[in-house]
Amino acid sequence: MKISASFARLSACLSLALAASCLLASTGADAAVVTSQLSSVTGQEWDYVIVGAGLTGLVVGKRLADGGNAKVLVIEAGNDDRANPDVSDVGRYGSAFGTGMDWSFSTVQQGLSGNTKTLRAGKTIGGSTSINGAAWNRGHRSQYDNLATLVGDQGFNFQGLQAAMNKAESFVPPDSTQKNLGVTYDASAHGSSGPLQITYTKVNGGGSRRRSVSKRMYSGPQQAAFVSSIKSALGVDKVVDQCSGDNNGAAYAANSIQTNGQRSSAASSYLAQSGDNLTVLTGHRGASLAWADGSSSSSAKASGINVQQSQNGPIQRIQASREVILAAGAINTPAILERSGVGASDVVSRLGVRQVVDLPGVGRNLQEQTMNTLGAQANVNYAGGGPSNMIAMPNVYQLLANATAVRDYVNGNLDAWADSLVSQGHVASREGLLKQWQLSVSAIFDDRAPVCELFFDTGYPSNSYGIDTWCLLPFSRGSTHATSTDAFTDPTINPNYFAIPIDMDMQVAALRGGRRILQADPLRSLTYNGETTPGFGHIPDGTNHGLYRRWRDWVLGTDGTGGFSSVSHQIATCSMMPREQGGVVDPTFKVYGTDNVRVVDASALPVQVSAHLSSTLYGLAEKAAEAIQGGQA
Ligand SMILES: Cc1cc2nc3c(=O)[nH]c(=O)nc-3n(C[C@H](O)[C@H](O)[C@H](O)COP(=O)(O)OP(=O)(O)OC[C@H]3O[C@@H](n4cnc5c(N)ncnc54)[C@H](O)[C@@H]3O)c2cc1C
Numbered sequence: 001m002k003i004s005a006s007f008a009r010l011s012a013c014l015s016l017a018l019a020a021s022c023l024l025a026s027t028g029a030d031a032a033v034v035t036s037q038l039s040s041v042t043g044q045e046w047d048y049v050i051v052g053a054g055l056t057g058l059v060v061g062k063r064l065a066d067g068g069n070a071k072v073l074v075i076e077a078g079n080d081d082r083a084n085p086d087v088s089d090v091g092r093y094g095s096a097f098g099t100g101m102d103w104s105f106s107t108v109q110q111g112l113s114g115n116t117k118t119l120r121a122g123k124t125i126g127g128s129t130s131i132n133g134a135a136w137n138r139g140h141r142s143q144y145d146n147l148a149t150l151v152g153d154q155g156f157n158f159q160g161l162q163a164a165m166n167k168a169e170s171f172v173p174p175d176s177t178q179k180n181l182g183v184t185y186d187a188s189a190h191g192s193s194g195p196l197q198i199t200y201t202k203v204n205g206g207g208s209r210r211r212s213v214s215k216r217m218y219s220g221p222q223q224a225a226f227v228s229s230i231k232s233a234l235g236v237d238k239v240v241d242q243c244s245g246d247n248n249g250a251a252y253a254a255n256s257i258q259t260n261g262q263r264s265s266a267a268s269s270y271l272a273q274s275g276d277n278l279t280v281l282t283g284h285r286g287a288s289l290a291w292a293d294g295s296s297s298s299s300a301k302a303s304g305i306n307v308q309q310s311q312n313g314p315i316q317r318i319q320a321s322r323e324v325i326l327a328a329g330a331i332n333t334p335a336i337l338e339r340s341g342v343g344a345s346d347v348v349s350r351l352g353v354r355q356v357v358d359l360p361g362v363g364r365n366l367q368e369q370t371m372n373t374l375g376a377q378a379n380v381n382y383a384g385g386g387p388s389n390m391i392a393m394p395n396v397y398q399l400l401a402n403a404t405a406v407r408d409y410v411n412g413n414l415d416a417w418a419d420s421l422v423s424q425g426h427v428a429s430r431e432g433l434l435k436q437w438q439l440s441v442s443a444i445f446d447d448r449a450p451v452c453e454l455f456f457d458t459g460y461p462s463n464s465y466g467i468d469t470w471c472l473l474p475f476s477r478g479s480t481h482a483t484s485t486d487a488f489t490d491p492t493i494n495p496n497y498f499a500i501p502i503d504m505d506m507q508v509a510a511l512r513g514g515r516r517i518l519q520a521d522p523l524r525s526l527t528y529n530g531e532t533t534p535g536f537g538h539i540p541d542g543t544n545h546g547l548y549r550r551w552r553d554w555v556l557g558t559d560g561t562g563g564f565s566s567v568s569h570q571i572a573t574c575s576m577m578p579r580e581q582g583g584v585v586d587p588t589f590k591v592y593g594t595d596n597v598r599v600v601d602a603s604a605l606p607v608q609v610s611a612h613l614s615s616t617l618y619g620l621a622e623k624a625a626e627a628i629q630g631g632q633a
Pocket residue numbers: 051052053054055056057075076077078120121122123124125126127128129131132133134135136137284285286287327328329330332333336487567568569601602603612613614615617
């Protein structure tokens with residue numbers, strides 16, 4: 001903050017006696033402007049217009065605006081809910097779901113489970129970082145190196161992305177009370193001067209004793225018991241830090257929270273620390289790109305964005321003199337491109353819009369994950385308020401005794417599986433898909449990148465210790481497309497869950513592994529009698545820890561139970577890949593065939609990594625900002 005500007009603001013406040021508004025803007029006169037008034041932004045000249053004030057939009061917005069180089073407008077569909085406790089209090093995880101702060105996308109009916117699923121995404125300033133679970137970790141080193149190969153730019157390897165991810169962080173190391181509970185860390189795996197505070201939940205009695213800090217690390221015996229039991233059941237060791245590139249193990253994870261316990265979102269960090277060359281317009285949707293006169297299909301130039309406040313309201317144009325940057329998330333960004341005439345010709349012509357760039361990868365290659373929760377009823381120890389921070393990331397050899405045979409089985413089926421996804425229309429390029437899979441097979445079987453996540457839960461399912469179980473690296477691919485030029489009609493979404501059979505094999509293997517952990521002491525001795533969800537009555541144990549068919553039916557819910565839920569980690573719908581391999585953006589995040597349109601959000605990440613996504617996406621967005629600034633310097 002600039003002292004002089006603050007003083008100027010203060011004296012303006014006193015003379016105008018606008019006490020209330022001055023208090024709200026107490027970060028100073030040079031703070032970013034947040035407004036819901038379209039009229040206050042239409043009269044101004046903008047260098048960059050960004051669609052979506054979520055994770056990636058706010059990172060790129062701050063980096064472009066600060067330093068006096070450019071005037072940046074970010075358009076956000078949701079409102080400014082930063083003061084809402086359902087946002088600021090990570091302990092209330094889930095209470096924003098289904099409210100106006102959640103897009104609550106619905107998938108099309110899924111073939112195997114026979115029902116639709118809900119995909120969540122934040123519809124508010126900060127995007128999904130304002131409603132997410134705040135778990136903080138990173139993928140395996142080999143996955144970033146493979147990403148560089150896939151993208152065709154070594155800047156995206158582990159070293160390059162580690163530096164970019166660190167740039168986002170102000171990491172606060174564990175204190176002695178947290179270390180005594182088992183927290184360990186690797187300082188080189190964290191940044192110390194970025195906008196985003198990352199730390200560990202306080203321990204009861206340690207640090208702040210204020211009751212308002214509801215997020216306290218569980219200090220009972222259960223998390224340590226999980227560490228011992230996963231070691232004895234599956235041979236999974238504790239790792240020092242899941243952000244270090246070696247994440248194949250169990251660890252007490254950090255959270256995207258501040259030392260005061262409140263959520264660290266892209267809004268509480270990047271936006272709060274931005275200067276007044278950044279403006280966020282809330283409550284408005286970016287509907288489609290406006291094209292400059294004389295745009296050709298080899299170099300289409302955007303002149304701005306068409307925005308709309310309500311479904312039947314007028315469409316108004318906001319000009320961008322340099323670039324339009326899409327950061328609306330993996331579901332809405334491809335839809336905006338398609339409504340603008342950028343996409344597969346059949347999709348675009350069905351919308352009735354003029355094709356501007358023929359780009360069949362738009363909306364395809366969608367990768368989402370599936371979750372089931374195991375539980376064992378217990379006299380749950382609530383010495384702490386959570387969130388749970390014990391995460392285990394086993395590799396394939398720890399889940400499957402026949403992993404080598406499984407590798408042969410996978411390799412022997414890749415061609416046929418690729419044919420099926422191509423014929424279903426979910427991928428644009430067979431060659432690109434095979435390249436993704438071959439690198440994934442190598443990461444899984446050669447580098448032992450974790451295949452599944454086992455997230456240990458205190459008190460979920462209710463009165464239980466639980467294990468949220470999901471596989472991280474699905475082979476299935478789905479797609480999402482706009483079906484209307486109306487920006488208020490959600491696109492169709494088909495994650496195509498379990499289309500490729502190895503995904504179900506992995507999910508079943510992970511659940512059998514979770515069952516074995518709940519059966520192993522010392523964790524078992526903390527429960528009444530081991531697993532109760534789904535329980536041995538529902539899926540009898542046996543030599544293989546339950547019949548495959550019964551686990552599959554429970555995963556799908558076709559046995560009358562609830563079935564899996566979406567993890568809401570949707571990515572890759574505008575993948576950074578070579579154009580002829582189904583890619584949509586180049587390594588500078590620029591959309592092929594355009595002069596000045598970029599996609600910087602989760603859509604651009606072409607494959608999953610073995611981690612919760614946000615740290616990787618903060619790094620990706622930092623790289624996007626560097627690319628944009630490098631390009632126009
Ligand atoms: C329920 C949930 C739990 C999660 N848990 C974790 C976790 O524990 N740890 C972790 O690391 N990651 C987690 N994630 C993942 C992570 O938060 C997201 O992957 C990440 O925020 C995606 O970044 P993004 O910039 O692509 O999209 P977002 O952060 O979702 O931002 C997109 C923004 O664009 C806005 N927008 C969309 N369409 C338009 C439009 N037409 N016009 C204007 N604005 C628009 C949206 O409202 C939103 O604000 C979770 C995600 C969800 C949904």
